[in-house]
Amino acid sequence: MGAVAAAWQHLQRLGQSAQGDSISALFKDETRFARFSLQADGLLFDYSKTLLDDTRRAALLGLVQAAGLEPQRDALFAGARVNESESRPALHMAWRAGAEGQFAIDGQDVMAPLRATDARLMAFAKAVRAGQVQGAGGPICDVVNIGIGGSDLGPAMAVAALAPYADGPRCHFVSNVDGAHLHDCLAGLDPRRTLVIVASKTFDTLETMTNAASARGWMQAGGGDLAAQFVAISSATQRALDFGLRAEQVFGFADWVGGRYSVWGPIGLAVMLAIGPENFAQFRAGGAAMDRHFCTSPLAENMPVVFAMVGLWHRQVLGYATRAIVPYDQRLALLPAYLQQLEMESNGKSVTRAGQPVAQPTGAVVWGAAGTGGQHAFFQLLHQGTDIVPCEFMVAAQGHEADLAHHHRLLVANCLAQAEALMRGRAASDVLAMLAAHGVHGAEAQALAAHRSFAGNRPSVILAYDRLSPYRLGQILALYEHRVFVEAVALGINPFDQWGVELGKELAQALVPMLEGREESDGKDGSTRGLLRFLQGRAG
Numbered sequence: 001m002g003a004v005a006a007a008w009q010h011l012q013r014l015g016q017s018a019q020g021d022s023i024s025a026l027f028k029d030e031t032r033f034a035r036f037s038l039q040a041d042g043l044l045f046d047y048s049k050t051l052l053d054d055t056r057r058a059a060l061l062g063l064v065q066a067a068g069l070e071p072q073r074d075a076l077f078a079g080a081r082v083n084e085s086e087s088r089p090a091l092h093m094a095w096r097a098g099a100e101g102q103f104a105i106d107g108q109d110v111m112a113p114l115r116a117t118d119a120r121l122m123a124f125a126k127a128v129r130a131g132q133v134q135g136a137g138g139p140i141c142d143v144v145n146i147g148i149g150g151s152d153l154g155p156a157m158a159v160a161a162l163a164p165y166a167d168g169p170r171c172h173f174v175s176n177v178d179g180a181h182l183h184d185c186l187a188g189l190d191p192r193r194t195l196v197i198v199a200s201k202t203f204d205t206l207e208t209m210t211n212a213a214s215a216r217g218w219m220q221a222g223g224g225d226l227a228a229q230f231v232a233i234s235s236a237t238q239r240a241l242d243f244g245l246r247a248e249q250v251f252g253f254a255d256w257v258g259g260r261y262s263v264w265g266p267i268g269l270a271v272m273l274a275i276g277p278e279n280f281a282q283f284r285a286g287g288a289a290m291d292r293h294f295c296t297s298p299l300a301e302n303m304p305v306v307f308a309m310v311g312l313w314h315r316q317v318l319g320y321a322t323r324a325i326v327p328y329d330q331r332l333a334l335l336p337a338y339l340q341q342l343e344m345e346s347n348g349k350s351v352t353r354a355g356q357p358v359a360q361p362t363g364a365v366v367w368g369a370a371g372t373g374g375q376h377a378f379f380q381l382l383h384q385g386t387d388i389v390p391c392e393f394m395v396a397a398q399g400h401e402a403d404l405a406h407h408h409r410l411l412v413a414n415c416l417a418q419a420e421a422l423m424r425g426r427a428a429s430d431v432l433a434m435l436a437a438h439g440v441h442g443a444e445a446q447a448l449a450a451h452r453s454f455a456g457n458r459p460s461v462i463l464a465y466d467r468l469s470p471y472r473l474g475q476i477l478a479l480y481e482h483r484v485f486v487e488a489v490a491l492g493i494n495p496f497d498q499w500g501v502e503l504g505k506e507l508a509q510a511l512v513p514m515l516e517g518r519e520e521s522d523g524k525d526g527s528t529r530g531l532l533r534f535l536q537g538r539a540g
Contacts, residue, residue: 003066011059015317018051023423023457040293040303043465047310049423050459060309067490079105083496084353090496092261093291096284121251125272129168136225137192140169145270146211147199148175153341154263155270157334161473164400165275177207182214191222196230199267203236233266258496260342279470286474294482304479308486314390315364325368327394328415329468336368346484346495353494362491372414383454391460398467425456
């Protein structure tokens with residue numbers, strides 16, 4: 001048996017022995033918080049409210065070491081073709097490396113062309129923000145980013161998260177090919193003062209290009225200047241030129257940047273326009289700081305590594321199928337969706353890098369919402385449902401609204417209280433005592449106690465920081481990126497491809513002429529044929 005398989009077997013035995021253990025009981029050790037939390041450059045990661053103990057943690061560390069994390073991490077940063085199925089490196093870290101960063105692929109420097117493109121991006125963003133780039137009706141006041149997947153989720157999330165730093169044009173985002181999305185976004189905008197960013201690496205993504213063509217028609221009908229008011233984030237320069245754009249407003253990036261990792265580069269143009277190049281540089285600097293921590297810190301003190309170990313313990317060892325992301329920050333409301341793509345597209349695989357069936361369950365189902373709203377939506381299930389859902393909370397010590405500081409204190413109190421309640425629960429005896437204090441006794445009290453008691457012993461982690469800033473957001477996103485990579489290494493899978501999304505795209509293309517009545521649907525299954533007939537009959 002290989003070392004990795006042996007490590008997994010050892011962990012499964014430890015997981016079985018953990019059944020029935022109490023998280024609360026682990027806090028009899030008064031040093032537990034100090035020993036089961038980490039700090040890195042202003043971030044605190046608390047994983048003490050889990051069933052991990054010294055033995056279980058050591059076994060997880062043994063797993064990632066046996067899986068070859070350190071050499072694979074070094075290969076990632078060295079520009080090796082870690083995305084084997086597409087024969088590509090994954091060097092999105094280069095976009096946040098700063099002036100001193102050095103990255104190469106096959107011995108060829110990638111930083112010089114990257115910096116040249118970046119200089120063009122920054123100059124363009126500054127010119128738009130200064131009113132030097134104008135539409136047919138004057139300075140740009142609105143930006144519409146048209147993309148999908150990472151070309152939408154990343155910039156949309158970051159613009160919302162960093163709203164206190166936004167002093168540029170208003171940014172809007174369109175991703176869904178549903179015409180309602182584009183229609184509602186453009187309603188009320190001035191086509192003569194709106195800049196449209198078309199974000200598609202290949203400039204042929206069906207949803208993005210359909211929306212782009214309709215936005216082009218809207219702008220032309222409204223008297224806008226297409227050549228001045230459209231920008232492409234694409235490596236398919238000729239296709240962008242054929243669309244009607246000018247070469248100087250096409251910004252490309254290499255295929256070694258995956259969509260869900262792309263907000264750090266040209267895909268982040270909307271973020272640059274909103275918060276300014278200087279703040280965007282701070283966002284990148286936070287990501288680069290986490291890169292350095294990941295590459296240099298001992299594994300036992302390495303935040304992405306330990307975060308991944310917690311994830312592996314919960315998903316693969318204890319069998320918890322989902323994880324909830326709950327940021328106690330309204331401006332991070334889009335973060336669960338961003339992390340959903342990052343984690344589920346990366347680690348939602350069923351074969352190893354060698355193409356063999358995986359031996360363990362892979363990616364968890366990732367979902368969530370901002371607190372405190374989520375407390376009144378799905379926390380009932382978290383506390384009393386039949387499935388255990390580990391929670392990943394985020395909270396800042398302070399908000400940006402000094403005049404509403406009491407709101408933030410309530411926010412923080414709710415975050416800490418939910419984590420405590422998930423762990424402690426409430427025993428039936430405590431409920432009976434509470435009911436007795438209110439004059440409820442006997443059979444009535446017994447009946448109510450079953451509904452008002454909580455099993456508790458539900459795990460959570462908390463990521464805490466001073467205040468959400470561009471730098472902190474950069475740290476958090478890079479932390480999750482590297483956590484995903486560590487989990488993938490332990491599972492032996494490739495986190496950088498996403499072949500699972502291709503089949504549906506191909507089938508959709510084939511169905512369009514059938515919906516239009518230009519082709520027969522004879523080759524389709526009975527369900528699809530029936531649905532086509534129903535929808536065609538009601539499309540007029």
